[in-house]
Amino acid sequence: xxxxxxxxxxxxxxxxxxxxxxxxxxxxxxxxxxxxxxxxxxxxxxxxxxxxxxxxxxxxxxxxxxxxxxxxxxxxxxxxxxxxxxxxxxxxxxxxxxxxxxxxxxxxxxxxxxxxxxxxxxxxxxxxxxxxxxxxxxxxxxxxxxxxxxxxxxxxxxxxxxxxxxxxxxxxxxxxxxxxxxxxxxxxxxxxxxxxxxxxxxxxxxxxxxxxxxxxxxxxxxxxxxxxxxxxxxxxxxxxxxxxxxxxxxxxxxxxxxxxxxxxxxxxxxxxxxxxxxxxxxxxxxxxxxxxxxxxxxxxxxxxxxxxxxxxxxxxxxxxxxxxxxxxxxxxxxxxxxxxxxxxxxxxxxxxxxxxxxxxxxxxxxxxxxxxxxxxxxxxxxxxxxxxxxxxxxxxxxxxxxxxxxxxxxxxxxxxxxxxxxxxxxxxxxxxxxxxxxxxxxxxxxxxxxxxxxxxxxxxxxxxxxxxxxxxxxxxxxxxxx
Ligand code: GLU
Numbered sequence: 001x002x003x004x005x006x007x008x009x010x011x012x013x014x015x016x017x018x019x020x021x022x023x024x025x026x027x028x029x030x031x032x033x034x035x036x037x038x039x040x041x042x043x044x045x046x047x048x049x050x051x052x053x054x055x056x057x058x059x060x061x062x063x064x065x066x067x068x069x070x071x072x073x074x075x076x077x078x079x080x081x082x083x084x085x086x087x088x089x090x091x092x093x094x095x096x097x098x099x100x101x102x103x104x105x106x107x108x109x110x111x112x113x114x115x116x117x118x119x120x121x122x123x124x125x126x127x128x129x130x131x132x133x134x135x136x137x138x139x140x141x142x143x144x145x146x147x148x149x150x151x152x153x154x155x156x157x158x159x160x161x162x163x164x165x166x167x168x169x170x171x172x173x174x175x176x177x178x179x180x181x182x183x184x185x186x187x188x189x190x191x192x193x194x195x196x197x198x199x200x201x202x203x204x205x206x207x208x209x210x211x212x213x214x215x216x217x218x219x220x221x222x223x224x225x226x227x228x229x230x231x232x233x234x235x236x237x238x239x240x241x242x243x244x245x246x247x248x249x250x251x252x253x254x255x256x257x258x259x260x261x262x263x264x265x266x267x268x269x270x271x272x273x274x275x276x277x278x279x280x281x282x283x284x285x286x287x288x289x290x291x292x293x294x295x296x297x298x299x300x301x302x303x304x305x306x307x308x309x310x311x312x313x314x315x316x317x318x319x320x321x322x323x324x325x326x327x328x329x330x331x332x333x334x335x336x337x338x339x340x341x342x343x344x345x346x347x348x349x350x351x352x353x354x355x356x357x358x359x360x361x362x363x364x365x366x367x368x369x370x371x372x373x374x375x376x377x378x379x380x381x382x383x384x385x386x387x388x389x390x391x392x393x394x395x396x397x398x399x400x401x402x403x404x405x406x407x408x409x410x411x412x413x414x415x416x417x418x419x420x421x422x423x424x425x426x427x428x429x430x431x432x433x434x435x436x437x438x439x440x441x442x443x444x445x446x447x448x449x450x451x452x453x454x455x456x457x458x459x460x461x462x463x464x465x466x467x468x469x470x471x472x473x474x475x476x477x478x479x480x481x482x
Pocket of ligand 1: 007010209
């Protein structure tokens with residue numbers, strides 16, 4: 001049997017990290033087994049589905065490298081298939097038309113609530129006579145279609161993550177609606193029915209999806225049985241939790257893959273991190289691997305049952321690992337769009353050498369690409385700079401203007417600024433002003449960059465000088481009243 005798995009996102013929002021992680025597990029399993037990974041877009045909820053969300057999902061999966069072998073298949077284009085299956089169930093007496101009105105259902109629920117019973121449909125129209133049906137139709141009622149659920153059944157499966165799971169059919173809420181009401185017979189098919197019909201049609205062998213779907217699985221198993229086909233294997237993957245241990249949701253801020261992308265996480269680091277959200281490799285000290293590497297090791301025996309806490313520090317660390325081992329050219333190529341979006345003026349071609357030096361200067365401190373915007377602002381800024389309070393306080397101290405003046409004077413004697421020459425200037429000023437190196441460096445940094453912390457000062461000085469920014473900034477510090 002060749003393995004066929006699928007990811008089945010609903011385009012009712014951007015690609016969510018939970019869906020993407022489920023896609024990672026599906027992809028890894030398919031690759032490990034030499035099987036196929038299929039993409040199905042579950043766009044039957046016409047009110048909430050949007051083409052821009054579909055696009056965001058396809059772009060996100062592509063960006064992450066989760067290439068699919070078949071699809072995308074769109075549920076909205078397959079309504080006939082679902083209706084045929086519903087008709088088959090009706091013909092076999094496994095489903096029926098239910099004429100209960102929503103007012104009647106509300107009343108039923110209210111009674112159940114009053115009696116402290118769980119809400120469920122009481123199957124009241126399961127065995128209507130043709131005369132009763134005709135009377136409801138004559139009243140102008142439009143029926144939904146319900147699938148019969150035998151209350152006495154127990155539905156069990158061997159979950160690849162959770163082991164044996166079993167449900168009493170009596171806990172499934174009574175006969176289940178599989179199609180909405182429609183004048184002309186069968187209305188819009190509903191979720192559980194469409195999923196099962198698709199999974200059968202697409203010959204899915206393993207349904208790997210989030211734990212939030214576990215309550216649907218017994219209903220779906222009953223549908224498989226009713227449709228007379230083999231039930232696939234199921235794996236319900238642990239939820240991704242926030243710090244407080246609740247399901248990660250939009251309220252937690254960033255949850256969609258395009259947001260992570262924008263913040264400067266690389267696709268490689270993000271898939272690496274998602275792989276570890278609920279799975280651990282046999283060598284649990286191994287933390288860095290690409291999709292192909294993880295696919296060789298992946299199996300559900302090492303997927304946790306417990307929810308996986310989302311850990312920003314770990315994601316940042318992993319992302320940093322990827323950024324730090326990139327070549328300067330590659331890192332530069334990835335940073336250029338962020339600097340451009342930050343509104344910085346530069347020419348990627350003629351400024352290339354300078355940009356590469358800048359990358360070499362800040363690259364090792366980056367954990368996210370977007371951080372480069374703030375980190376390199378001073379290098380792209382105009383001659384005039386703002387001083388942050390610490391830098392202003394530094395330059396305000398008695399004798400610090402003299403330090404800057406001494407630097408300017410010593411520098412004037414040098415034909416060209418080199419790293420060694422810059423060191424010489426600092427040494428000379430230390431001696432001349434009888435000051436510690438730290439004080440001279442801190443003042444110089446404050447004057448050049450308007451900040452007291454930052455990347456290597458000598459390199460920064462050189463880079464600013466290459467842009468013609470160093471001399472004017474020293475002059476500005478000298479002429480400014482702090
Ligand atoms: N469309 C469902 C979702 O986005 C997935 C259904 C499934 O995997 O069976 O949550």
